[in-house]
Amino acid sequence: MPLRKQLCGDMNSTYLQQNAPLSVLPDEETPAITETPLQIAQRLAVAFATTATERDAQGGTPKAERDALRTSGLLAMSIPVTHGGSGANWRQTLDVVRTLGRADSSLGHVFGFHHLMLATVRLFGSPPQWRSWFEQTARHQWFWGNALNPLDERAVSHSYAGWREFSGQKSFCSGALDSEMLIVSARDADAGTLLVAAVPTGRTGISVGEDWNNIGQRQTDSGTVTLEKVRVENHELLTEPGPLSTPFACLRPLLAQLILTNTYLGIGESAFNDARHYTLHEARPWHTSGVQTTSADPYILGQYGEFWAGLEAARLLTDRAADRFDAAWAREDALTEAERGEVALAVATAKVAATEIGFSICTRMFDVAGARATHGALRLDRHWRNLRTHTLHDPLAYKLREIGEWTLTQRYPTPSFYS
Known part of the structure; x- marks a missing residue:
């Protein structure tokens, strides 16, 4: 084994191996044991830690690790059981964020932001909106990315009958690459208010740049999202109750x-x-x-x-x-x-x-x-x-x-x- 992998893999996984569930690799004769979300995260974190140093040098998208999170079921852990999720509370979800972040802070970051985007549709949107998105996320193992960044006001929105157009750019869009859904924002060209919407990442006019090359958090893909005449339907706008509109x-x-x-x-x-x-x-x-x-x-x-x-x-x-x-x-x-x-x-x-x-x-x-x-x-x-x-x-x-x-x-x- 190369020196770098041996030393770094050993050091990164020391804590995780000590705290991993006993049945990380169960044999075929052992009855299946249902793992808690934290146990699943601990098991994944052992593997993530062994490659974290090498991936830090590479930068880019941790595709294999994101896919492992998809198949783990952890992307639905904060979604209520009635909508197909695990029904975890936020303390439990944040424990998983910390566990993954201990292995690789980039993965902890994008995983946490995924659940932040789900919380955004719950807090800013109407029940028919968030219930539908929750169920689809749990069913299809969707990863959500961020293109909200309220401090970046380069994106503007124009109104048409039944829909709006978003155009401009957003920076620091963590997790946008390799996502199925995005939370995006733009300033209303007329009223100047902030509009927030949930849209598919693959929609026509959305371009996710591979331009993140910072000194740290190198696999969060926190680069630029470009919106070029993106059609946003009215039912995709999170206006009921809307951004920061109530204490909740x-x-x-x-x-x-x-x-x-x-x-x-x-x-x-x-x-x-x-x-x-x-x-x-x-x-x-x-x-x-x-x-x-x-x-x-x-x-x-x-x-x-x-x-x-x-x-x-x-x-x-x-x-x-x-x-x-x-x-x-x-x-x-x-x-x-x-x-x-x-x-x-x-x-x-x-x-x-x-x-x-x-x-x-x-x-x-x-x-x-x-x-x-x-x-x-x-x-x-x-x-x-x-x-x-x-x-x-x-x-x-x-x-x-x-x-x-x-x-x-x-x-x-x-x-x-x-x-």
Whole structure:
């Protein structure tokens, strides 16, 4: 086995193998055991982790891995049982996002955004719309992609009798390549309001560019979607109740933030596991340390203590936020602005914690793993690159300002697509 695959595969899968279900490869004589969504994700994550380093170098679309997610049934896990899904709550779905993100943050990202798009049609659309799309997604194993990006206003919409035309471009369209459905948005050319719609990715006029070549999250295909006179039927527009129109509809950005938080936490956990493996198996003690192994170095032990305390704090805050989100989701149209505001604060706090400990570990992991950990074939820098790329799309300083504003004035964050 080549050195790169051997070392990187071992390090990426250490945690996952320890936590995988016992029947990853059941023999023919063993009775079939129904796996939970988390067990399915753990099994898939073992395989995803072994190729994550090589795929990070390649970039592009993780086609085989996306197809594995399709056949796993996990794309329907957040869909209610009555509409063909697994009926998982959001805490369970986010646990899978984190599990996949720990193996490969790109896959955790696109998987989470798939479920965010499903939540978008539920929160912004009417019951006949989301029920139909839920059932078709579960039946046909559809993957949903994102072309919403409300900050990119290059796409405009013109109205015609019974339909609208969308034209323009959208950037940062995570998961759009190799998807069956897209959530797209455009500004009404007359009213200036934001219109959001659900359309098939293969519709005439939609072109998904293969132009994503950033330093991190290299297999999220977060490139450009071009809309050239795309016909959008009125029944595909999500206008009842519409974007951010009620406290319940305003849960959409909070789910997006929770997906990112779990992705960031997965990156931090993965970096921790890789650093731990290298410290225990490859690193050498400093010549003046007076110890025989790196695991006995008090400075290294102190840093691991800080890593663990930070991860535990972020995990507890993230899980608390997910539980509060589930409680708010169950309230549906009865959800109040204050209740939504409490969830927003919990999510923002968790995101700050996950981001800060993630950056700490992704940077300081080399202090505890040693100079040999910088070998190019290991690509251990990918953890920092992935976290740095993703967090720039929603500056942490503004999350801290929102939390500070509530702390001083008891004013909840104003609902937007980012808070």
